Amino acid sequence: AGGDRLRWMRGRVREVLRLIPGEITCLLEDGRYIVADQLIVAAGRKASLQHLNLGKAGVSFTSRGILVDGDCRTTAPHIFAAGDCVDHPARFSHHAGWQAFVATKAALLPWWLRGGREGGGG
Numbered sequence: 001a002g003g004d005r006l007r008w009m010r011g012r013v014r015e016v017l018r019l020i021p022g023e024i025t026c027l028l029e030d031g032r033y034i035v036a037d038q039l040i041v042a043a044g045r046k047a048s049l050q051h052l053n054l055g056k057a058g059v060s061f062t063s064r065g066i067l068v069d070g071d072c073r074t075t076a077p078h079i080f081a082a083g084d085c086v087d088h089p090a091r092f093s094h095h096a097g098w099q100a101f102v103a104t105k106a107a108l109l110p111w112w113l114r115g116g117r118e119g120g121g122g
Contacts, residue, residue, distance in 0.1 A: 009034065047085035062087050072103035080107050 011028040018025040026034045047065050054060075058076035060067045065087035072080045082099035084091055 049085060070102075071106035072099050073106060080104075 011030055011032060011034075013026045014029045015027045016024065017027055017033075022037050024034075024036055024039050026039065028034065049061055049066065054066065057079060058074075059079055059081075060075040066074055066081040066085050068074055068081050068086050068088075072082050072086070074081050080103035082103045083096035086099060088095075088099075
């Protein structure tokens with residue numbers, strides 16, 4: 001309709017107060033209220049590592065994620081990590097896919113990392 005408009009707001013929803021077809025009312029953490037016909041939420045990515053007992057496995061991590069080397073190997077040599085759980089500034093799906101490729105290659109084809117082709121067929 002001609003009266004449609006879009007308003008951008010930043011904030012965190014504390015509580016959805018009312019949800020009926022065509023209307024949503026939310027209370028934000030800063031005390032503001034939003035009343036709208038639609039709400040689009042963009043959520044960031046943050047790994048939930050606290051319950052994995054990584055220290056017991058010998059895997060070092062920070063509040064930003066698991067520490068890995070260039071081959072996505074953690075501080076426990078037999079454990080690899082890739083994607084949003086890794087302490088790396090690039091948190092994009094294409095980068096996570098690349099990390100998964102690197103980790104898989106390092107875990108399953110270690111001879112490839114040494115520059116050899118033995119056992120690699122060809």
